Amino acid sequence: VGPRSEAIVGSPLGNEHSHREVTLAGVECRAIRTDLGADLIVPAAAAEAVEGALRSAGAEPIEARAAEISRVESGRPRLGREIEPDRTMPQEAGINERAVSFTKGCYIGQETVARLHYKGKPNRHLRLLTSAGELPEGASVSLDGRELGTVGTSVLSPARGPLALAILRREAEPGAEVEVEAPGGGTLTALVEETPENEG
Structure with a gap:
């Protein structure tokens, strides 16, 4: 979530709903551009490694409730x-x-x-x-x-x-x-x- 999402993912994603393969922590993931930033589809077994790579790139975790508030506020x-x-x-x-x-x-x-x-x-x-x-x-x-x-x-x-x-x-x-x-x-x-x- 946020304006730095593409930079943290390490790849430009284009318009909303555009998607592409990205590699994070040596793991192939699917990054999808959203109105709030980017969603990642990650193999479950690699979730911890990908989370570590995202944190190293500057991502900070937010609570699920905060993400829901942002979604509702934006309609x-x-x-x-x-x-x-x-x-x-x-x-x-x-x-x-x-x-x-x-x-x-x-x-x-x-x-x-x-x-x-x-x-x-x-x-x-x-x-x-x-x-x-x-x-x-x-x-x-x-x-x-x-x-x-x-x-x-x-x-x-x-x-x-x-x-x-x-x-x-x-x-x-x-x-x-x-x-x-x-x-x-x-x-x-x-x-x-x-x-x-x-x-x-």
């Missing part, structure tokens, strides 16, 4: 949290422009994705939720008594307080106040915001 959904396999469309998750090609050859689901891109509007959108209280992951989100979706990842941001990502029905427009199911009954009020990726 980036994750598979298995906000993105549900076989249910979430790229347009709903806000990843259409950076993760879908409309010019490459055929792939499974291409016709549906293209039709939604060119002709329709998604029924759901990735939204950022802010609240005075921590928003429970998996909690139901509703507006005027109608369920709009569930909370995906919830974090406590040092800069912004309680934040969460959720893919919600289109009625959850930026600026709307929604109700989030609270543990033990009752509800919390949350403000719907556009994700930073989709602002403007």
Whole structure:
């Protein structure tokens, strides 16, 4: 994570999602450019050696929770949290422009994705939720008594307080106040915001 990721990996990686083979500590790894830096795919048996090489190059470990806070603040959904396999469309998750090609050859689901891109509007959108209280992951989100979706990842941001990502029905427009199911009954009020990726 961070602007020095390419330098630490020792290879320019190009645009987001670009990837290449790199050698660290004598181990062949796959480096993938991300919006936050770079991800490495490393053989499990070599993880310790690669970690040592990264530290020697200037990398510092961060806690997984800190990485999650950064991801939520930047409005980036994750598979298995906000993105549900076989249910979430790229347009709903806000990843259409950076993760879908409309010019490459055929792939499974291409016709549906293209039709939604060119002709329709998604029924759901990735939204950022802010609240005075921590928003429970998996909690139901509703507006005027109608369920709009569930909370995906919830974090406590040092800069912004309680934040969460959720893919919600289109009625959850930026600026709307929604109700989030609270543990033990009752509800919390949350403000719907556009994700930073989709602002403007």
